[in-house]
Amino acid sequence: MKTKICSGAPYSRITRRTVTAGLGASAIVAGVSPFNIVRAAGGPLKVGVLLPRSGVQAGIGQDCWRGAELANGILKELGLPQLDIVSGDTETKVEVARSRAEKLISDGAQLLVGAFDSGQTTAIAQVAEQKGVPLVINIAASPAITEQGYKFVFRNFPTAVMILGDAFKNQKEVFANVGAAPKTVVFMHVNDTFGTAMSKGISHVMPKFNMPYKIVQEIAYDPAAHDLSVEIAKAKATGADGLLMVSRLNDAILLTRELVKQRWSPMAILSMGPGWYEDQYLKTLGKLSDGPLSFVPWYDPNKPLSKKLEQALAKKYPGFNLNTNHVYTFEALLVAADAYKRAGSADPKALADAIRKTHITNNVSPGPGIQFNAKGQNDKLQDSAIQNRGGKLVAVAPKSAANAKPEWPLKPYDKRS
């Protein structure tokens, strides 16, 4: 017998069976829908990590990627959401960096991280801003990137001016510690975006620090050069006490080889960029890699999260030293996960707003923690002075984040067995 349940619908075919089926369907929908909502809010954030994993900067790009690979395990321990990390290789080319950023966004990346190099990062920042997708810069020091008024670009890495300021401050601390200092230096730098920015910055920043040395010659060179013998011959001819360097990795190796071949051991090699502390530098050159001092963004070995990151790296990559590349790539992903948790959404604007309000104190880099000013720059970062010692790296300044005393002067290359 059919039961009419709605008098206003004489031709209605609604029956008990229909109602039961409807209730069942509703139950299924009711059961499934909340699940879907949970997935949307709690599923992994898709993060495109752009790095120069091939080309001239491949060594450093691959090293940064190691930092990205450590992220999810530690984020889980910290109670932060997992990230769906997708790699984008910039091939060390600005135009490829731009197209890879566009491709990652079109493939669904909700946030970008990258890209080690200032030139490539500048191109990616333009794409991120245009598409309204947040970019958290891991490593790139050109001050101009955060001076464009961008709303979606954030940098947890010091600018060239900050690096120079901290470098001179830490150099003076080292000189005071060892009771000696070079009187003259040759300033050698790569002629790419980063090197040029550092070169421009040095003339503005150095006079403020009353350094004990003067720059007797500036030598700019191509970071992709195959042969740097002329550059070292020219530097050696000045008779300078030390070398002030802004390099990349391959050129740092080439320069060291030339120092050995041309039998020149300066009193000190003072680097203010990458290259001289990278694992590839240490492994390629062995004992010849000992001695250079790098004044760079580093990590505070005394912070608890630093120890956690060191352990994670040692477990996944035995024999690798924790360095700038790992630390700042990891911290960029830490910023992403933290913001995603607080935003509760992958909406780009909500993510950007959350990143702007970042205040992470449990971090790795030296200083009070991660926070961004109105320009999207973390201006609270502090750099360290580190030294290569027997295939390892020790922090020698500032005193608050140091774990060793500096060795001075550089041991002559011909006296190393």
Added chain:
Amino acid sequence: MPAEIYLNVAVGGILTGLVYGLMALGLSVIFGVVRVVNFAHGEMMTIAMYIAVTLFSAFHLDPLVMLVPIAAVMFAFGYLLQAGMINRFITRPEHSQFLLLIAVAIITANMLLIAFGPDAQNVQVAYAFDSYQIGPLIIDATKLYAGLTAIVVAAALFAFFRYTAIGTAIRACADNYAGALVVGLDVKRLYALTFGLGAACVGAAGTILLLLFDVTPAVGPSYTLLAFVIVITGGLGSMPGALLGGMLIGLTEAMAGLIFTPSAKTMFAFALLVLVLLFRPQGIMGKNAA
């Protein structure tokens, strides 16, 4: 600046230039006889460099020891390329030859990319950091070995063309194509031999150059361009001209880097090319076409 610095840099530049010259010699030999401009020259050199890298990483064989076997492999490659492909294009318009060799270059670079990946590779020989000191002169050991080997290989090639029957026959083909056919020379086989010799030459240069520089699959075009600059400076088709051009370019780059700025080294090499083209278009040791 102390005078010995100029001497040191000049010697280093000339030694590197000798290897550049050996590389360009292959291009000059091929053009001088076959009259084909080898746009895949740099890529052929990268093949030799990768063979040397592979042998070094697998068996720790010094590139200088492997020079002859690698040159032999490259000879076979060049011979087969000419006999199987380029000979069919000899009578076709020049643009067809250009396109064929550009295609060979692109295919080679991409195959190397697939096989070896994009990262730079090199060899770490025991004498990588050695240098010799003679008074104020400090000579990089690897550059010295590379430069001396380049001289030996070039001398062997000169002797082959000057004193062997096949060398004489090849020179006959280069001087008079129709005459060579009339006297019954197998011109196409001789062309294949010549291309093989050019490939062997660039193979030897690549093996030596690996002692000085890293290799990547993408490095070929820059060496092709460098070889063109050298042979045009020295004189297209002139064997001594290629060696002289190589030394001049090496010296110019080194001295320009020392006296002016290292960033502008390449600019000065091209400036030298422009000067040669303006005042001696046939090259320093080239024959005047007019």
